[in-house]
Amino acid sequence: MIRSEVLKSLIPVISDQLVVCNIGLPSQELHLLDDQPSNFYMLGTMGLASSIGLGLALAQKQKVIAIDGDGSVLTNFGTLPTIANNVADNFILLIIDNGSYGSTGDQPTYAGRKTSLAAVASACGCEHVVECQAEQAAAAVQAALDADEMTIIVCKCESGNIKVPVIEMDPVVIRDRFMKQVQARNS
Amino acid sequence: MIAINWILALPNQCQQIMSVNEKIVTDLVNNNVSFITTVPCKQLAGVIDGIDKCDDIFHIPSNKEDEGMGLCAGAYMGGKRAAIIMQNTAIGVTINTLATLIQYYHIPLPMLISYRGEIGEPVACQVEMAVHTKALLAQLNIPTYHFHHPDDVEEFDAILKYCFMSKKPVAILTDASFWKGA
């Protein structure tokens, strides 16, 4: 399975959740598969999906799923100690680890070689770290939602991309409709 | 009683620092800023300590300032007013995040910035970013205020209100003279 297939398998589980989605193809694929006002698409700023997701989870009560990539976590490695030391039990970080920088042409990342992101997350102090194969991604996210504890999921999948259009929605529209969802769900 | 006597015994200059730090924390609380991320600087030690001890503010140290801005963006979307406290060297780290996240999505972000490399600076290398700081902020069209005298802190409350009204990042540069009351 490649990332777009993993995302497709996740839709029944995440469609009604607050989702912060990583820059580039992941956001474009999610937008194509299941556009929701409860999705926050990153149009730029590689690496910050997990930080935005954690800030959101700490600021309000609804569950938050940040969909990140191996390349993006490597770009913002400092995020893992911050997550570990500021536990938000409504936060799930799903790292779709295809061992490559998918959006830029599948250049290999170190996560596809010697570096285990799950081991790094554990070493940083994250208490619930799950590594799974692509086929188990939906079940792993559902289990994390049911568990009511902060969970880091590293989902290993194959590298490869499908053709998807860019997101033409205005960033302020993305933020505004997302914030209205957050507000409505917390009131 | 013991604490009060101790404060009174401090030299005048030190009292001024305390009042500047207290004013900043008080203004943040009065403007409902309840989520603050910090990356430390020597000059900011007192205000960071004040924020950490303040029950009305959730203090989350970040490892890098762009990460901190991501945390603030998330907290803002979660309904909290957020702010970042950092050194001016961080402008070099955060330009992309300021342009493509904070400005692009219209997110208000007060940035209380220690302005290292100004008069009174003991470390020569700090001057190398100081000379670029205002030019970079101007290039980004970021409203920028420079606190030089301790009295300049009086404007902090109005700057916070301006920041949340305009939904922009706003920079408050605070130099050594401001912190030392020199």
Ligand SMILES: [Mg+2]
């Ligand atoms: Mg990848």
